[in-house]
Amino acid sequence: MAVENAALKPTLLDLYRTMTRIRTFEETAHKEFLKGKMPGFLHLYSGQEAIAAGVMSVLQPDDYISSHHRGHGHLIAKGADTGRMFAELFGRVDGFCRGKGGSMHIADSSLNILGANGVVGACVHIGTGAAFACKHKHRGRVSVIFLGDAATNRGTFHEALNLAAIWDLPAVYVVENNLYGVANCQRDYMKVEVAGRAAGYGFPGVTVDGNDVAAVREAAGQAVARARAGQGPTLLDCRTWRHWGHFIGDAAAYRDPEEHKAWLKRDPLILAADLLRSEKWATQADLDRIQAEAEEEMLAALDFGKNSPLPGKEELYTHVYTG
């Protein structure tokens, strides 16, 4: 991990805390799901934390983000309340979507999070539309779109990136490239690298070590600055690895166990912890405290979420239309 600037010291500890909170949230959700307490599907973000934490650390509170089905990490990194997140995962009325969205539609619009989404590649348009609003209404803001590598095969990706390019929209496309689209390995569905696709639209595509939170922060900082300055979009190809299958229940038998082991050694939390200790920016006791605080937070959040009331039947019929 190349770090040239000691100014990273306080930031890296914050990023480590964010990543730890995401990991602990996901591990808590995982356990509850396996107990059969949580309805629906669960797509865990574990392993990809450096991307959410690194990107969000360069955003302003009123910048927009759009996310996908593996979206818990994005909410936590942008500041969403984890108690209300658990309430949503349990389908409870205190959830951000009053229990009507669940994990795949989790969102906190007060933080300008335009939602997780159940359709792969849909967020690319939604976030590009928010970038249009940033250009024409909310000058100076940017829109960051998180998507998976497999979503770059959707037609929406092509149409949105082309439009963002010709309109010079303040958009940053962050591809969380975990090398698999469900069970399909990237080498079987793409002939080029994700970053290379940006050349087709005439804006920069940058390959980033997506497990190195400092590298993500650096690349995202440049892309966001470029967008904010009115210089148009950037595509970040962040290489990473999901620690679990596509969803909980998928054993990911399609992946090479050796490759999996190698990636686990490059767990973004381990890499950040190693750097914090080697630079003497934090002691093991500091890191243990961060972990303990995260566990305490998630226990309380889980308790809040599980004990929130179920929505009343009338909730089925509300919010179909507004006004």
Add this chain to the structure above:
Amino acid sequence: MANITMNYAEAVADALKLEMRRDPDVYVYGEDVGKFGGSFGVTGYGVFEEFPDRVLDTPISETAIVGTAVGAAAAGMRPCVEILFMDFLPIAMDELCNQAAKFHYMFGGQMKCPMVVRTALGAGMGAAAHHSQSLEAMLCHIPGLKTVIPATPYDAKGLLISSIRDDNPVAFLEHKMLYSLKGEVPEGDYTVPIGKADLKREGTDVTLVCYSSMVHRCLEAADGLEKDGVHAEVLDLRTLIPMDKDAILNSLAKTHRLVIVHEACLTGGFGGEIAAIAAGEGFDLLDAPIVRVAGPDTPVPFSPALEAEFLVNAPRIIAAVRGLLG
């Protein structure tokens, strides 16, 4: 307010200009809506000229046109986008039906999606299978969308203003054979409420429920029936979702006979929904079976001879009414 004679396309353009003057968040974009003036000439009636920075050409990218409108609307704008032909709207069905229609609901009321998708539907100009369909029923099946389908210049302007101001996503369906239809339109700002039918002609013997270009075919048919002493009532729904059920039932209370007329194919058409409501909620009002006059279950053919056979016309409506009255 003084009335001006203008055609349907000009009336749509007038609504766009008025709303763009009133609200800086209203933007228009789509294929060739800029300098070219729109393929049916709508934005060419001074919309682009007055707002060159807010009437934007897009590439041929239907999913991006509708999908980015969702994001822009959720982020506080009020986009009014154009899909050139309704036949191309299925390309953007994820964006319209899975995203726009569900944004308010699936996020528990946190977000709104105030956007309008204008598109041209209908046959009659030899445009064949890919440029002629009436696919309104497809949209009516998706909760969260409103579907507006005006038949006159007056309604086109007043309903488009209402649609742009509505905080829900609205599909605004313009019949391409109506663009040149002239009518009296008030100058300046007025609205026609979404969800209110318009009784176009009063009658006592049969109710013709219709919308879009079929309103004019039904009025022609009513003239023809009048010569036989049959007084047909013509009810223009104007919006399909929400539907003005009361107007239908009130009319049936008077005429006790229902003929539903639409250009779209019969099977799965919106006429089935109207019939179900009449039968379910107005059974006691009916003295005769409900009749649907609709397009056949075929694609729209090219040859003028075949297209004419596809299209519902006044003689077919008259024949259906005569069959019903015996």
